Structure formats: C-alpha cells, structure tokens
Amino acid sequence: MKKVKSLRQPNQWPGTGAIIFGIAPVLITILVWLRSCRHPFFWDTIQLASRQAQWYYDQHFKYLLLPDVIDSGHPSGFGMYLALCWRGFGQSLLVSHLAILPFIILILWGLFRLSKIFSSPLGLFLPLLVVIDPVFLGQISLISPDVALLALFIWGLLGVVEKRTILLLICSIVLAIISLRGMMAVLALYFFQLMQVKNLDWKNPADWLRSALPFVPAGLLALAFLGYHAWAKSWVGFHADSPWRESFTVVGFKGMLKNGFVLAWRIADYGRVFLVLTTFCLSYRQFKSLKSNPFFPLVVISLLIQLPHFLLFQGVSAHRYLLPFFLALHLFFFMLLIQSQLKTKVKSMILGLVMLGLASGNFWVYPMGVSQGWDSTPAHWPHFAIRKEVINYLDQQGIPLESVGTTFPEIGPLHWRDLNARQDGFSPLNLAQNEYVYYSSVMNDFSDEDRKLLFEKWTPVLTMKKAGLSTTLFKKP
Numbered sequence: 001m002k003k004v005k006s007l008r009q010p011n012q013w014p015g016t017g018a019i020i021f022g023i024a025p026v027l028i029t030i031l032v033w034l035r036s037c038r039h040p041f042f043w044d045t046i047q048l049a050s051r052q053a054q055w056y057y058d059q060h061f062k063y064l065l066l067p068d069v070i071d072s073g074h075p076s077g078f079g080m081y082l083a084l085c086w087r088g089f090g091q092s093l094l095v096s097h098l099a100i101l102p103f104i105i106l107i108l109w110g111l112f113r114l115s116k117i118f119s120s121p122l123g124l125f126l127p128l129l130v131v132i133d134p135v136f137l138g139q140i141s142l143i144s145p146d147v148a149l150l151a152l153f154i155w156g157l158l159g160v161v162e163k164r165t166i167l168l169l170i171c172s173i174v175l176a177i178i179s180l181r182g183m184m185a186v187l188a189l190y191f192f193q194l195m196q197v198k199n200l201d202w203k204n205p206a207d208w209l210r211s212a213l214p215f216v217p218a219g220l221l222a223l224a225f226l227g228y229h230a231w232a233k234s235w236v237g238f239h240a241d242s243p244w245r246e247s248f249t250v251v252g253f254k255g256m257l258k259n260g261f262v263l264a265w266r267i268a269d270y271g272r273v274f275l276v277l278t279t280f281c282l283s284y285r286q287f288k289s290l291k292s293n294p295f296f297p298l299v300v301i302s303l304l305i306q307l308p309h310f311l312l313f314q315g316v317s318a319h320r321y322l323l324p325f326f327l328a329l330h331l332f333f334f335m336l337l338i339q340s341q342l343k344t345k346v347k348s349m350i351l352g353l354v355m356l357g358l359a360s361g362n363f364w365v366y367p368m369g370v371s372q373g374w375d376s377t378p379a380h381w382p383h384f385a386i387r388k389e390v391i392n393y394l395d396q397q398g399i400p401l402e403s404v405g406t407t408f409p410e411i412g413p414l415h416w417r418d419l420n421a422r423q424d425g426f427s428p429l430n431l432a433q434n435e436y437v438y439y440s441s442v443m444n445d446f447s448d449e450d451r452k453l454l455f456e457k458w459t460p461v462l463t464m465k466k467a468g469l470s471t472t473l474f475k476k477p
Contacts, residue, residue, distance in 0.1 A: 036140075041142070041419075046412075046416050047070055048144075049079065073229065110157075120338040126330065138376045139323070180237075262317050269319065274354050299332045306325060387471075402425070405431070407428070
C-alpha cells in the first residue's frame with residue numbers, strides 16, 4: 001500500500017490566490033468564534049460542559065465522579081478543564097468561549113499541516129473545505145468538548161503521519177479523558193497506524209503490540225476510569241433514572257434499518273451530499289487504485305467504529321459524533337481528486353462546486369416537524385436573540401418562568417445556560433399543568449400531537465420569526 005507522504009516535504013504555494021484562500025479559513029473561523037462569544041450554553045453542552053463544570057467548580061474538585069443526574073458515563077476531563085478556567089479567570093460566558101479558543105487554533109494549525117501532505121496546490125484548500133462544514137462551524141460556536149476532540153484527533157493523525165510517537169501518545173491520553181468517543185478516536189488512530197506499517201503480518205501479535213505502544217497509556221487510563229466507574233456506581237453509560245436512558249434503548253431489526261437511514265442522512269446532511277456524491281463518483285472512476293489512497297482505510301475505520309452505537313441504540317445519532325469520520329472523508333476526497341486523471345481546470349471546478357454545496361448547508365432549515373441537529377449548524381444562532389426576548393417579556397409581565405412549560409434544551413435554571421446566577425427557569429412540558437408553553441422550532445421534542453393542540457387550541461401571546469426559525473409563547477385557553 002502506498003504510504004502517506006511525509007509532511008516535511010516542501011510544498012509550493014501557487015501565488016496570491018492560494019494565499020487568500022489560506023487566510024480565508026482563519027478569518028471565517030475567528031469571525032464565527034467572535035460572533036458567538038456571547039452565546040449561552042446550548043444543546044448537549046448544557047450537560048457536558050456547563051453543568052459538569054459547575055459541579056467541579058462548586059465542589060472545589062473534591063470528587064472525580066459526577067452525580068448521577070449529570071453523569072453520562074463519560075470521563076469528565078473537559079468539565080474539569082472548564083471549571084479550572086472559571087477558577088482562574090472568572091465564571092462567565094466570555095471565559096467559557098475563550099476556553100475553546102486554544103483548541104480552535106490547534107485545529108487550524110493542524111489542518112494547514114495536513115494540507116502539506118498533498119503534492120498538488122489543490123491540497124492547500126483542505127482547511128477551507130473543513131472550516132465551511134456546518135458541523136464544524138456549529139460546534140466551534142458552542143462551548144463543546146467535541147471541538148477539543150477534533151483538535152486532538154487531527155494532531156493524533158499528524159503524530160501517525162509524521163511518526164512522532166510522543167505527540168501521538170499525548171493526543172491519545174487527552175482524547176481518552178475527554179469522552180467515550182475520544183476513546184473511540186484513539187482506537188481509530190491505532191488502526192490507522194497499523195495500516196502504515198510496512199509488511200505487517202496480521203497473524204503476528206508482535207507487530208500489533210509494537211504499533212500499540214504509543215496508545216498503551218491512554219488504554220490503561222481508559223480501562224482504569226471505566227473500571228472504577230463501574231465499581232463505584234455499578235453502571236456504565238446510563239442507569240435506570242438517567243435522563244437519557246431512552247436514547248440507549250436497544251432497537252430491533254426494523255429499528256436498525258431506520259437507524260441506518262438516519263446515519264446516511266447525517267452523513268449527507270447540511271450540504272455534505274455534494275461532497276459524498278462527488279467522492280463516490282471519483283471512487284468509482286478510480287476503483288482499482290483505491291488501495292493507493294492512504295486515507296481510504298481511515299474513512300472505513302472511523303465509520304466502522306461508530307456503527308455499533310448508531311445502529312443498535314434508539315437515539316445516539318448526533319452529527320457531531322461523526323466529526324473524525326467527516327475529517328477522514330475530506331482527506332479522502334482531496335486525495336481522490338488530486339490522483340484523478342482529470343484536467344486541472346476540471347478539478348478546480350469540481351472542488352469549487354463541492355465547496356459551494358457544503359457551504360450552503362450552513363443555511364439549511366427543514367420544515368416544521370422535521371428534527372434537526374441544531375447544535376451542528378450555525379442556523380440555530382437566531383434562537384438566542386428570540387429566547388432573550390421571550391424571557392424579557394415574561395419578566396416584564398411578571399409571569400414566573402416555572403409556570404412556562406417547554407422541552408429540551410430550555411428546561412431548568414437559566415444559570416445553566418447564561419451563567420447569570422438565575423436559578424429560576426422553564427418547567428418540563430406538561431400540557432395539563434402548564435399555564436404557558438414556550439415553543440420553538442429548534443426544539444425537536446414537541447410531538448406532532450403537541451404542536452397540533454397548541455396551534456389549534458391554545459392562545460398565542462407572543463410570536464417571533466427570524467431567519468427560518470419560529471417561536472411562539474402560548475397561553476392555556
């Protein structure tokens with residue numbers, strides 16, 4: 001198999017145009033980050049970042065394991081990191097977003113280094129293609145542990161490609177303390193490194209063990225955490241009273257088929273369909289030479305590692321879970337494009353169309369009733385301004401927030417989202433008890449029956465629409 005070329009080989013920049021496109025991903029990323037620095041915690045980051053960090057912050061890091069109500073079985077290294085930032089610089093949304101900035105810089109730096117793998121000048125556009133991906137932009141605008149995961153996965157790949165054992169060891173250790181999916185990313189890096197071994201004898205355990213050496217500390221750390229967690233709490237992943245227990249319901253054959261469709265949708269969603277179809281066409285044209293593409297194994301490995309939980313469980317299918325796979329897909333696409341026999345102008349046109357299609361995904365908003373991964377697209381941004389208006393209206397009218405029912409992600413104290421010390425917040429949806437209901441199109445948990453009843457029977461007292469999002473505050477009839 002043809003190996004990945006060393007990053008130390010010189011790569012010629014083809015003039016002013018490429019320099020501009022080299023600056024573009026940096027500008028886009030920084031502008032998105034700056035624009036989102038006042039955004040509150042949103043979606044899963046409320047639990048995985050804000051509430052976990054709040055626990056360590058309040059308890060002065062006395063305990064390793066989290067209380068069951070916010071413990072999803074993951075190692076909580078990111079929550080500890082965020083709590084440390086609060087201790088050092090104050091508890092605020094700005095500090096929280098600043099805590100993400102180092103990982104954003106690592107991502108950009110790593111992408112430019114990865115772009116040097118490709119001998120063609122087209123490879124220099126890799127950072128821009130990754131940066132305009134809606135899942136990437138959606139996540140960096142949040143205080144998300146998946147941003148840290150992507151940064152360390154990129155640098156782990158660099159450790160494999162550049163044969164830098166210490167770098168690979170460090171990235172693997174940090175990945176293992178971020179989340180269970182960080183542990184999966186370590187596994188993907190290990191198998192990818194195996195593919196780089198010349199004359200690997202799959203029947204010889206010694207070859208496997210030599211390649212595993214940089215991953216041993218991360219593996220031991222992961223096993224130690226999982227073992228201690230299971231011993232201390234007698235459960236792994238979820239428990240009987242877990243708020244997310246329904247997501248881990250094992251599905252039957254029909255459910256697996258449905259989950260397979262959802263997975264395909266997640267892969268093609270938000271403009272990525274243009275990248276997927278183009279990659280498929282290029283792969284078909286170069287089918288006999290796929291083995292010479294060093295990133296083909298990475299695509300397969302990173303997808304196969306995700307398959308079990310995507311297919312077997314009812315609700316474990318977020319776009320962000322696929323970030324390592326998306327990165328592998330981008331790398332695979334670029335190598336296919338560069339290795340193809342197409343003329344340079346045709347290659348440039350294909351790349352331009354793919355980038356335009358992927359960029360368009362940042363503005364995709366589905367009709368009412370179709371669930372979206374709102375944390376995986378900047379299209380959720382207008383929600384924050386509308387949400388603020390709803391809260392201001394309720395405060396001005398003297399309506400207690402507890403009398404207002406709603407669904408994820410707005411249930412609970414405002415402090416969990418805004419870090420504003422307000423312990424009042426919206427109540428879980430119960431149409432029989434709620435005096436008011438706060439409905440927004442970014443909330444996927446309103447059933448069709450709930451929406452029909454609200455829009456036909458309840459009285460709208462406040463309605464707002466912005467950039468494809470709609471919000472209504474209903475009063476009980």
